[in-house]
Amino acid sequence: MEHWLELARGPLFAFTFLVMGLGLARHVLLQVHGLVTRKGQRLRQAPWRRIASSTLSWAVPVGHLDRSTLVMTTASFLFHIGAVVVPVFLAAHVALWSGFLGVSLPALGEGAADLLTALTIVCVLVLVAYRLMTPRARALTRASDYGVLGLVLVPFLSGFLAAHPTLNPLPWSWMMLLHILSAELLLLAIPFTKLAHVVLFPFDRLSEVHWQLRPGAGDRVAAALYGEEAHV
Numbered sequence: 532m533e534h535w536l537e538l539a540r541g542p543l544f545a546f547t548f549l550v551m552g553l554g555l556a557r558h559v560l561l562q563v564h565g566l567v568t569r570k571g572q573r574l575r576q577a578p579w580r581r582i583a584s585s586t587l588s589w590a591v592p593v594g595h596l597d598r599s600t601l602v603m604t605t606a607s608f609l610f611h612i613g614a615v616v617v618p619v620f621l622a623a624h625v626a627l628w629s630g631f632l633g634v635s636l637p638a639l640g641e642g643a644a645d646l647l648t649a650l651t652i653v654c655v656l657v658l659v660a661y662r663l664m665t666p667r668a669r670a671l672t673r674a675s676d677y678g679v680l681g682l683v684l685v686p687f688l689s690g691f692l693a694a695h696p697t698l699n700p701l702p703w704s705w706m707m708l709l710h711i712l713s714a715e716l717l718l719l720a721i722p723f724t725k726l727a728h729v730v731l732f733p734f735d736r737l738s739e740v741h742w743q744l745r746p747g748a749g750d751r752v753a754a755a756l757y758g759e760e761a762h763v
Contacts, residue, residue, distance in 0.1 A: 532704040539711040545631065547715040554722020555730045562734045603668070606657040613651030614683055615729070617644060618714070621690075648691045655684045679724050686714040 618624055622638040629635050639647070659680055662672040689710035692699040699706050721727060 532708070536704060536708055536711070539708060539715065540627075543715055544627075544711070547718040548631070551718040551721050555727060558722065558727050559730055562731065566734075602657065603661045603665075606654040606661070609650055610654035610658065610683075613647045613654065613687075617647050617651060617687070620644075645691070645694070648687055651687050652684065652691065655680050655687070675724065679720070679726060682713075682717045682720055682724075682726075686710055686717055689713060 616639070619628075620636060620639045621644050622641075625636050625638040659677065662668045662676065689706055692701075693703060693706040693710050696703060701709075717726075721729065
């Protein structure tokens, strides 16, 4: 078992991390290239101060909370915090970054790491329940959306159980192998799923640059959606 753990921690981790890094870099380069080559004039005239303010406001979306979706929005916000902070700043992961990338980062305390991990697990479950129980959300949810939440849940849950032997139903080595492999599967999935918004989020806020409807396009869209009566 130790051999499999070393393989997962070493060459396999290096491979999956490289795929994730190259995949996300490709997304960013394509976005930048598209903006520069197709929207050069719009970029020069874009209201950058308003765009930056909007981006920051959505990064901490307190001002955008809606009472009708308060639980879902809060769970989503807390989920994103845990999904980023724990993998990067967990003490065991910090040692991994230091050995693999030569980067030294501050580490979370054990209590803070446990709290954020448990909170992320609960938020994933809340988001799944919301999508299943709310008709509007259920209608918009695809199987891949549940798959993405599952990809995040497994490494968090297995890591939490591996760190707490009294709660762990499996031998530590088996649970740790599950944790590492599921985390590496998540790394591989990031560039190919909606998780890529970890780097694409700033570009999503550039709607004033991206969206340019031709004259009359609104009428044509309305007619396609609602028929000729849309012109009446």
